[in-house]
Amino acid sequence: MLMLELFFIGICLFINALLAGSEAAFIAVSKSSLKALIRQGNEKAKLLLEMRENPERTLSVMQIGISFVGAFAAAIGGAGAGEKIAPWLVHHFGLKETSAELLSILLVVLPLTFASVVLGELVPKTLALRRSLSFSFVAAPWINFASRILYPTVILLEWTTKQIIALFPKKHTAPEDQEISSLDLENLISPLNKQYMVNLVKIEKTSxxxxxxxxxxxxxxxxxxxxxxxxxxxxxxxxxxxxxxxxxxxxxxxxxxxxxxxxxxxxxxxxxxxxxxxxxxxxxxxxxxxxxxxxxxxxxxxxxxxxxxxxxxxxxxxxxxxxxxxxxxxxxxxxxxxxxxxxxxx
Structure with a gap:
């Protein structure tokens, strides 16, 4: 039974990692880079740009998934703590039942939280930021499919988010199609053009x-x-x-x-x-x-x-x-x- 619980917790962490990585990659990809890829005939970029045009809906799907798997993993871990670890602490250390339950939850929650933060958030997000376009292209069809399945909930979250955001003053920034990040450059500039840029940097210090x-x-x-x-x-x-x-x-x-x-x-x-x-x-x-x-x-x-x-x-x-x-x-x-x-x- 314990192995089955650990298996389900591992599955939850894996799904959480995919969703967290997709979220980071989605945010990192700019519209300018997607439009450039569309002009080059990239079909995958069209779907991703549609999702990028409505970030509230896409992020809602990801947050639903992250919240669900997080709650599911916590429920499994909490149940296991109450059923197995607490009685063991009472029997071997003579703790009171209340103290044993609290300690058992801590013994489960702390390692689970650590694994969730490192394996479920930090690692996938860091990797996704390094390859934001590739990660987004893989995740986009699945996120789009999930948004259709969860349509009523997604629409509610999207509407609520927009209403709250509307209460805050708008920040005037340069149009996104005029901005390009270092990640976009890495994906858009050919190896030959990258070499030209490296050579330009070198000759600044060459006599x-x-x-x-x-x-x-x-x-x-x-x-x-x-x-x-x-x-x-x-x-x-x-x-x-x-x-x-x-x-x-x-x-x-x-x-x-x-x-x-x-x-x-x-x-x-x-x-x-x-x-x-x-x-x-x-x-x-x-x-x-x-x-x-x-x-x-x-x-x-x-x-x-x-x-x-x-x-x-x-x-x-x-x-x-x-x-x-x-x-x-x-x-x-x-x-x-x-x-x-x-x-x-x-």
């Missing part, structure tokens, strides 16, 4: 020195070079922008597209194409460098340590830190292969 092309590897042109030599350098480099040097000092940036258009028109004074340089120290954070390049409307910055040239940084390099490698048409060295074959046939 351009960590992503720059060191000056030893930079291809540049000299202001004294004839236009034919510059054309060869530009083509062989495969780069869109090259620093222009004068006595080892960077005086400008050459855009290859502008250069070839200029050359085709028959002009030879190519230094006139030099664009202003954007100089920055190597300690500058990447995001700051990005803002500087945006403000100056340029794609390349010259990196210095004091007055010494250290390298260059480009918009492409910064973007790659955020979204990953960007394939360049010349990454396979096609231009070098073409130039090499031409020299071979000559």
């Amino acid at each position: 351009v020195a960590e992503i720059m092309v060191k000056w030893d590897s930079v291809v540049s042109v000299n202001i004294a070079d004839p236009i034919e030599n510059v054309a060869i350098t530009v083509i062989s480099s495969g780069h869109t922008r090259l620093p222009i040097l004068k006595d080892e000092e960077v005086i400008g940036i050459l855009n290859s597209k502008e250069f070839f258009a200029f050359q085709k028109s028959g002009n030879s004074n190519w230094p006139s194409l030099a664009r202003p340089i954007v100089a920055m120290q190597e300690s500058v954070p990447i995001l700051t460098a990005l803002r500087i390049l945006q403000e100056k409307h340029t794609h390349m910055g010259i990196i210095y340590l004091g007055t010494a040239k250290k390298g260059i940084v480009t918009m492409e390099a910064i973007f790659e830190e955020i979204i990953g490698d960007i394939y360049d048409e010349d990454d396979d060295g096609a231009i070098q292969k073409i130039l090499s074959s031409r020299r071979h046939f000559k």
Whole structure:
């Protein structure tokens, strides 16, 4: 008989855990996340949104279930205490019947309350909050079914709740469809977008020195070079922008597209194409460098340590830190292969 009572109490705790978890998950899911899922064609989100639109009814069903199983478990535990534990205390410890009954109830109620709070409330609610959408999708059909079975009682509780709530002043808050919680973000943002966000956080503390092309590897042109030599350098480099040097000092940036258009028109004074340089120290954070390049409307910055040239940084390099490698048409060295074959046939 004792094992049967413990079995029923365990069943009650299990049902209580499901209802408590469903309640926490239901409250955690916002309408904005559900509407987003509906736009993506998620059918389960439609039912959950309907229930979310009328929270009084849904919460009434859950509270009826929680109250019922709690009362049932308490009744079983109380009956067992009165029938088995109290006589045992009287017989073995010589307690008075009244004292034995009180102590027997405490011996049952305290462990039952502890188990109910931990296993029936805290654990399921914590787990449900971690996976609010998944938990809600599983629970929604059952809660909806129960609301139909308990319709008269649910309607009464819903009406009473709304009447009492109406007595309190309304709090003006931002529309819920403009709000989104961290739990919603976790469920709505794809793994790739999450990685982008992580990368953005990382580069806030990363300096351009960590992503720059060191000056030893930079291809540049000299202001004294004839236009034919510059054309060869530009083509062989495969780069869109090259620093222009004068006595080892960077005086400008050459855009290859502008250069070839200029050359085709028959002009030879190519230094006139030099664009202003954007100089920055190597300690500058990447995001700051990005803002500087945006403000100056340029794609390349010259990196210095004091007055010494250290390298260059480009918009492409910064973007790659955020979204990953960007394939360049010349990454396979096609231009070098073409130039090499031409020299071979000559």
